[in-house]
Amino acid sequence: MNPRIQISALLLALSIFLLFFTGRESDRFRVKPEALSQWATGDTSAIPVDEVARFLISETPGILLIDVREEAAFREMCLPGAIHIPLGKLSSQGYRELLDDRNGRRIFYSNGDDLSTAALTIAAGLGYRHCYRMEGGLNGWYEKIMNATFSGERLSARENALLTTRFEARRLFTHYNSLPDSLKAGIFAARQLEREKLDGGCE
Amino acid sequence: MKTLGKYKIVLLIAGIFLVLMIIRTAGTCSWKGKAGQTGEAIAAGTCYVDLNKLKSPGESSHLLRIGNSGPDSLLKLLNLPETRLAFADLKPGKKLKELKSLGSRMVIVGTSREEGIKAWVILHQLGVKNLFILSLPDGYDEVLKYRYRPDSTFRPEPEAGEN
Amino acid sequence: MGPISTLYQLPEWMDLVFALFIGIGFGFALEQAGFSSSRKLAGMFYGYDTTVLKVFFTAAVVALTGAQLLSYFGLLDLRLVYVNEYYVNAAIIGGIIMGAGFIMGGFCPGTGVCAASIGKIDAMVYLLGGLTGAFLFAETWPWIAELAGKNYRGAVKINETLGLSPALFTVLLVAAAAFMFWLAEKAEKRFARKDITSDY
Numbered sequence: 001m002n003p004r005i006q007i008s009a010l011l012l013a014l015s016i017f018l019l020f021f022t023g024r025e026s027d028r029f030r031v032k033p034e035a036l037s038q039w040a041t042g043d044t045s046a047i048p049v050d051e052v053a054r055f056l057i058s059e060t061p062g063i064l065l066i067d068v069r070e071e072a073a074f075r076e077m078c079l080p081g082a083i084h085i086p087l088g089k090l091s092s093q094g095y096r097e098l099l100d101d102r103n104g105r106r107i108f109y110s111n112g113d114d115l116s117t118a119a120l121t122i123a124a125g126l127g128y129r130h131c132y133r134m135e136g137g138l139n140g141w142y143e144k145i146m147n148a149t150f151s152g153e154r155l156s157a158r159e160n161a162l163l164t165t166r167f168e169a170r171r172l173f174t175h176y177n178s179l180p181d182s183l184k185a186g187i188f189a190a191r192q193l194e195r196e197k198l199d200g201g202c203e
Numbered sequence: 204m205k206t207l208g209k210y211k212i213v214l215l216i217a218g219i220f221l222v223l224m225i226i227r228t229a230g231t232c233s234w235k236g237k238a239g240q241t242g243e244a245i246a247a248g249t250c251y252v253d254l255n256k257l258k259s260p261g262e263s264s265h266l267l268r269i270g271n272s273g274p275d276s277l278l279k280l281l282n283l284p285e286t287r288l289a290f291a292d293l294k295p296g297k298k299l300k301e302l303k304s305l306g307s308r309m310v311i312v313g314t315s316r317e318e319g320i321k322a323w324v325i326l327h328q329l330g331v332k333n334l335f336i337l338s339l340p341d342g343y344d345e346v347l348k349y350r351y352r353p354d355s356t357f358r359p360e361p362e363a364g365e366n
Numbered sequence: 367m368g369p370i371s372t373l374y375q376l377p378e379w380m381d382l383v384f385a386l387f388i389g390i391g392f393g394f395a396l397e398q399a400g401f402s403s404s405r406k407l408a409g410m411f412y413g414y415d416t417t418v419l420k421v422f423f424t425a426a427v428v429a430l431t432g433a434q435l436l437s438y439f440g441l442l443d444l445r446l447v448y449v450n451e452y453y454v455n456a457a458i459i460g461g462i463i464m465g466a467g468f469i470m471g472g473f474c475p476g477t478g479v480c481a482a483s484i485g486k487i488d489a490m491v492y493l494l495g496g497l498t499g500a501f502l503f504a505e506t507w508p509w510i511a512e513l514a515g516k517n518y519r520g521a522v523k524i525n526e527t528l529g530l531s532p533a534l535f536t537v538l539l540v541a542a543a544a545f546m547f548w549l550a551e552k553a554e555k556r557f558a559r560k561d562i563t564s565d566y
Contacts, residue, residue: 006213007424008544011431013217015540018434019533021224027237029328032230033294040321041290069345070246077351087246091238097445112344117317118245121324122238142349178353220435227439 027091029125039124046135047107049144050162053169055107056080059188062104065134068119069110079109079141080176081188087115090122099128109134109141145169233295235330248345250323252310252335257281262308266337269313269322283310293325302331311336316344368442393480395421402481404472404488411469413557416550423543430536444532454517471495 029036055063056079065082067074074084085095099106108119108131116133123131136143148166155163176187207214244250257264258281266285292298302309309331313319319336326334371381399421400406409415436442468474471492473481478496481489503510525535 004420004547006210007428008540008547009210010213010216011427011540012537012544013213014220014431014435015533015536017217017221017224018431018438019531019537021228022434022438022531022533027239028231029234029238030231033233033325033329034230036325037290037293040293040325043321046317068246073347087242088239090242102443110345111347113316114320114345115246117320118242118324121321122242125234125324125328126238137344139344139348142347146349174354177351178355224438 030127031125036121036125040121043120043124045120045132047132048135049140050165052079052107052109052134052141053145053165057165057168057172059191064098064104064106066106066108066119067110068108068115073111077177079138080172080184082109085119087119087122090119091126099123099126099131102129105130105132107132107134110137112137112139141173145173233330234328236328238328241324241327244327245320245324250327250334250336251338252308253338257283257310257337264308264310265305267302267309267311267322269311269318271314288322290322290325293322293329295329299329299331302326307333309334368436369446372446373443392476393483396477396480397484401477402484402486402489404481407474407477408469408472409559412559413553414559416554419550420547423546427536427540427543430539434532434536449521449523452519452522453514454519456514456516459513467496467499 031039052065054060056065065079067078067082067084068087068090069084071084071086074082078084083098089095090099106123106128108116108123110116110119113133113136116137120131120133134140145166148163148170150163172187172191176184179187264283266283268285268287270289286298286302288298311319311322311326311334313322313336323334323336370376371384376384396402399417401418401421406415406417410418433442433444433447437444464474471478471488473489473492475496478489478492482493525532528535530538
């Protein structure tokens with residue numbers, strides 16, 4: 001038998017198998033049901049609002065905020081630097097590269113806890129790792145960050161740090177959302193410049 | 204038959220790969236729905252049912268209690284049949300078959316919102332139909348309780364343009 | 367799991383050891399395929415010997431199918447595999463120069479090294495020419511840079527440009543390769559030149 005024909009036949013068979021097995025799983029859950037139910041039992045991926053605020057103002061690298069609310073709500077106001085992925089599109093092939101990344105962390109948020117938890121569960125089902133959600137959503141953000149006030153007489157060092165973070169996050173949030181879309185990306189560069197001046201850093 | 208014999212090695216190798224690939228996808232075949240549809244249903248809020256609807260006599264309901272959520276005093280009055288489920292039960296097996304054969308409307312009650320949502324997403328993907336989450340008395344939590352007010356005085360230039 | 371050297375950040379010397387072994391394998395395969403004979407390589411252009419087409423296309427489809435399979439079984443993260451960037455102008459001009467050099471010299475760079483290592487004098491001169499060309503290229507880079515960098519398309523993949531899934535593209539390419547092998551063998555019979563191919 002001509003080995004060339006054999007090799008061609010083998011390659012053709014293997015590639016057809018691949019086509020058959022990879023073609024249908026695009027919009028379906030990819031992890032095993034047992035693994036997903038185990039994940040749901042021991043899930044600890046809720047991140048407190050204050051920690052998200054800290055990520056934001058320190059511009060922690062590798063953090064990606066994902067807004068899963070409706071498009072209009074996102075357009076009106078969102079967390080600084082967040083991108084928008086509607087819940088129904090989370091499983092589409094186009095977002096796979098963004099979500100299925102072993103580096104960095106992705107944090108889902110919505111107005112409350114429902115949509116972000118749903119997004120997290122879908123992401124877990126699709127096999128995307130390093131996904132988290134912001135506990136309390138934007139309601140929690142408003143409660144803790146936007147409406148943060150200092151009450152009482154003395155301020156411990158810890159409270160001071162927390163309040164500073166909250167006030168700075170509030171400022172960033174308001175400034176970011178007051179800008180037209182085209183200037184939004186610029187705010188991080190401006191902050192960078194500001195920080196360099198404060199640190200007295202050289203270039 | 205003779206030509207098949209000539210392709211023995213090809214068939215053998217292709218067969219091994221076929222078996223390996225079937226093994227790899229075997230566990231995930233029990234996912235029935237499309238993930239996008241599940242997401243859309245939750246975003247649209249069609250997955251919720253409220254207490255008043257449960258009271259109406261039209262359709263029979265069956266409670267699915269997730270984890271160790273205790274009997275809610277309001278729910279207790281309704282005296283609905285219920286099944287207790289742990290997250291570990293949310294996989295193909297006897298429990299899932301039982302749920303699918305129930306026929307009546309299934310309403311998830313969890314100890315927390317998150318548990319309810321998680322269970323709903325997983326069960327919906329496993330192909331359980333007529334499934335709802337009990338919306339709690341404190342209302343739909345995806346409504347923003349605050350109004351966003353832009354800072355119209357803010358200008359980006361001074362900060363960036365000073366040097 | 368893979369690609370190993372990217373994921374596990376191996377020390378440089380280990381990367382070089384890998385490179386050495388892969389290089390030995392590559393050179394061995396080229397020599398085995400008879401690529402150190404410039405007649406065999408030129409045969410591709412005249413149609414009397416299509417080994418070049420068959421070997422390189424086989425390598426391509428085996429690598430393609432293999433990479434897809436490894437990716438399917440979770441052993442290779444294809445997104446971390448380097449994709450060569452596409453500069454349209456540079457690819458066209460470079461392709462013409464390379465093709466001209468190939469048909470005139472009778473070797474492509476890899477097979478040139480292969481042939482030089484078995485002592486072919488023409489291949490050694492060919493290599494010397496190649497190195498001279500590389501030197502001239504580096505020295506004249508400031509003048510060429512603009513032209514070479516034009517029409518930059520980034521790391522594009524054919525299947526993405528065509529809007530096909532990787533698996534479908536694999537099937538199509540394997541089928542195309544099989545068809546080409548069949549065509550090539552027909553051509554070999556048609557343009558056979560016993561006198562040239564039989565003397566090595």
